[in-house]
Amino acid sequence: MLRSTMVAFALFAGATLPAAAQWSFVGGDGEVVTLDETPVRIIVSQDAAAGLIPLGIRPVGIYADSAVADAKALQGLDLSGIEIIGQAWGEVDIEKAAALDPDLIVAEFWPLETTWSGGADVVTALSPLAPITGPEQGASILTLIEDYEELAQSLGADLSAPAIAADKASFETALTDFKAAVAAKPDLTALAVWAGTDALYVAATQGSSELMDFASWGLDLIDPEVADDRGYWETLSWENADKYQPDLILVDNRSATTMETALAQPTWTLMKAAEAGQVTDWPAFWLRNYAAYASELEKLTAAINAADANLAP
Amino acid sequence: MSELAGNRAQKAARLTLGLLLLGLALAVIAMLSLATGARAIPLENVWTALVAFDPNATEHRIIWDLRMPRTVVGLMVGAALGLAGAVLQGATRNPLADPSILGIHAGAALAVVLGVAVLGMTQLSTYAWMAFAGAGAAMLVVYSVASLGREGATPVKLALAGAAITAVLHSIINAILLTSPRTLDEIRFWQVGSLSGRSMDIALQVAPFLAVGMILALGTARLLDGLSMGDDVARALGQRIGLSRGMAGLAAVILAGASTAAAGPIAFVGLTVPHVARAITGPGYRWILPYSMLLAPILLLGADVLGRVIAPPGEVQVGIVTAFLGAPFFIALVRRRKLAAL
Numbered sequence: 001m002l003r004s005t006m007v008a009f010a011l012f013a014g015a016t017l018p019a020a021a022q023w024s025f026v027g028g029d030g031e032v033v034t035l036d037e038t039p040v041r042i043i044v045s046q047d048a049a050a051g052l053i054p055l056g057i058r059p060v061g062i063y064a065d066s067a068v069a070d071a072k073a074l075q076g077l078d079l080s081g082i083e084i085i086g087q088a089w090g091e092v093d094i095e096k097a098a099a100l101d102p103d104l105i106v107a108e109f110w111p112l113e114t115t116w117s118g119g120a121d122v123v124t125a126l127s128p129l130a131p132i133t134g135p136e137q138g139a140s141i142l143t144l145i146e147d148y149e150e151l152a153q154s155l156g157a158d159l160s161a162p163a164i165a166a167d168k169a170s171f172e173t174a175l176t177d178f179k180a181a182v183a184a185k186p187d188l189t190a191l192a193v194w195a196g197t198d199a200l201y202v203a204a205t206q207g208s209s210e211l212m213d214f215a216s217w218g219l220d221l222i223d224p225e226v227a228d229d230r231g232y233w234e235t236l237s238w239e240n241a242d243k244y245q246p247d248l249i250l251v252d253n254r255s256a257t258t259m260e261t262a263l264a265q266p267t268w269t270l271m272k273a274a275e276a277g278q279v280t281d282w283p284a285f286w287l288r289n290y291a292a293y294a295s296e297l298e299k300l301t302a303a304i305n306a307a308d309a310n311l312a313p
Numbered sequence: 314m315s316e317l318a319g320n321r322a323q324k325a326a327r328l329t330l331g332l333l334l335l336g337l338a339l340a341v342i343a344m345l346s347l348a349t350g351a352r353a354i355p356l357e358n359v360w361t362a363l364v365a366f367d368p369n370a371t372e373h374r375i376i377w378d379l380r381m382p383r384t385v386v387g388l389m390v391g392a393a394l395g396l397a398g399a400v401l402q403g404a405t406r407n408p409l410a411d412p413s414i415l416g417i418h419a420g421a422a423l424a425v426v427l428g429v430a431v432l433g434m435t436q437l438s439t440y441a442w443m444a445f446a447g448a449g450a451a452m453l454v455v456y457s458v459a460s461l462g463r464e465g466a467t468p469v470k471l472a473l474a475g476a477a478i479t480a481v482l483h484s485i486i487n488a489i490l491l492t493s494p495r496t497l498d499e500i501r502f503w504q505v506g507s508l509s510g511r512s513m514d515i516a517l518q519v520a521p522f523l524a525v526g527m528i529l530a531l532g533t534a535r536l537l538d539g540l541s542m543g544d545d546v547a548r549a550l551g552q553r554i555g556l557s558r559g560m561a562g563l564a565a566v567i568l569a570g571a572s573t574a575a576a577g578p579i580a581f582v583g584l585t586v587p588h589v590a591r592a593i594t595g596p597g598y599r600w601i602l603p604y605s606m607l608l609a610p611i612l613l614l615g616a617d618v619l620g621r622v623i624a625p626p627g628e629v630q631v632g633i634v635t636a637f638l639g640a641p642f643f644i645a646l647v648r649r650r651k652l653a654a655l
Contacts, residue, residue: 066494066495067495089494197510198502198510198628235627237352238379239350239351239375240352242371266374266379267375267378267379270374
């Protein structure tokens with residue numbers, strides 16, 4: 001019933017507004033992509049897949065930054081029937097991509113690198129097949145999700161679908177709880193890190209959209225003094241692991257081995273928070289939809305609620 | 314006759330003194346290794362940490378948890394590499410012999426690559442054992458291939474078989490690494506050779522193997538002296554050359570395998586140090602072996618200490634520093650005097 005009304009509406013719209021058949025979108029690079037018809041066959045980057053699939057858009061192909069099983073952004077998504085055309089950063093199978101005959105490529109624009117997800121090689125490989133567009137990496141995951149909503153809507157998604165509304169509602173609840181937890185512990189400080197066997201890497205808040213979100217919602221994130229030349233990390237020798245003393249440590253959870261590596265370092269526990277077990281996940285760089293954001297926020301809220309906020313002076 | 318005996322006694326006294334001096338130098342380097350790192354710790358605190366450990370003092374924990382295991386592993390691995398190189402050079406009578414030329418490093422590397430790529434290993438402590446098994450398997454294959462034919466495992470055949478097997482193993486390693494970026498990412502630090510991030514557990518796990526290997530290696534001195542006169546002379550002197558070579562090979566595999574397990578494939582130490590030792594002592598494995606055993610950890614730990622300070626806040630891995638330091642030094646040595654032939 002619903003479907004036939006939609007078809008009728010589409011026919012009606014098509015009859016009265018012939019210009020509406022044209023599709024256009026302003027990409028994160030500022031370029032306007034215009035097509036004669038709404039694109040149907042879409043190849044997406046791993047992150048764009050995480051942004052679009054929950055909104056009801058089914059791409060024909062995905063190029064991932066790593067093996068799909070290891071790609072945190074893709075976890076829990078229904079990938080059935082979607083061809084995987086890349087499983088390493090900067091690599092894409094050009095023959096598979098061409099065989100998919102895409103109308104559009106959706107990726108994310110990285111303003112610092114002034115290129116799209118996957119880097120220049122992928123852009124060179126894919127751009128002859130179809131135009132590339134997508135949102136810009138920005139100061140917040142929320143604006144990124146909103147950009148995906150806008151894009152999905154233009155591609156024909158129905159954002160009022162119950163599943164999508166439910167995801168958004170659960171995120172709103174999680175956010176309210178998070179803000180309440182943070183407000184209840186004004187003294188609590190947090191530190192976001194990545195652990196390697198060679199060194200401990202401390203993240204700059206400005207380098208990651210979700211950290212900027214957390215900070216804007218009231219979480220007191222310690223910012224490292226010296227960031228590296230690209231502004232994302234401060235590298236600390238394990239001998240200096242106690243340079244910062246947060247109450248809560250967030251460990252990059254893109255790979256489970258990062259936590260294992262951290263725990264295996266004898267000086268990991270020089271941080272009082274590590275010694276006290278006040279350690280939780282940092283959903284680093286991969287959140288692209290409300291469902292994933294909600295579950296990560298819930299974990300973080302639980303960790304904040306359980307943490308002693310006066311560990312560090 | 315008595316003059317000759319006097320000369321020999323004099324030489325022995327001189328070389329013994331040399332050994333003592335090297336031991337002293339090694340102790341100094343080891344102290345330096347404990348005192349050097351990314352965190353500036355005053356010398357008196359280093360000393361207090363050693364004699365009166367306080368588990369609540371951050372600096373003491375850094376000395377004992379980070380620098381001590383690293384230093385101990387460096388000492389053990391260095392001694393093992395030096396000995397393994399000397400024994401291999403003697404047993405194969407090949408001045409270029411070292412653990413990498415007989416396929417030991419390549420075997421260890423392939424085993425680690427397989428462990429990471431197929432079995433999904435992610436932590437150093439687990440794939441150390443893969444390295445050990447791989448080293449042994451590769452050496453066994455090399456030795457079996459070299460033993461084919463009537464003359465058995467002659468030095469030339471060993472070197473050729475080692476080179477061939479190494480090439481095969483490396484092509485398999487490259488095939489895996491080029492198709493699996495995750496594996497490459499995991500092992501690229503291991504592959505260079507490093508002492509950092511090693512825990513005392515690793516030192517304790519490989520220690521028994523190194524002890525056995527060292528005793529075995531030092532015990533082969535007389536056999537190596539026999540082999541150095543050529544197979545025919547050795548045989549005429551009543552030596553069973555197959556057995557001698559087998560024992561020396563076994564010692565080298567245990568030493569090189571265990572050291573690769575602990576620190577990754579560190580090249581160059583095993584190749585250069587025995588030549589330096591030979592330049593000091595002259596022929597005679599009774600002296601070359603202990604000299605190699607003390608000189609190698611001096612080079613390795615010295616290179617590691619240097620690597621910790623030359624590029625702050627990062628570190629340069631010891632495998633890179635040894636090659637960087639070792640190569641020009643080795644060239645100078647070769648240019649300065651004719652190396653004692655094997």
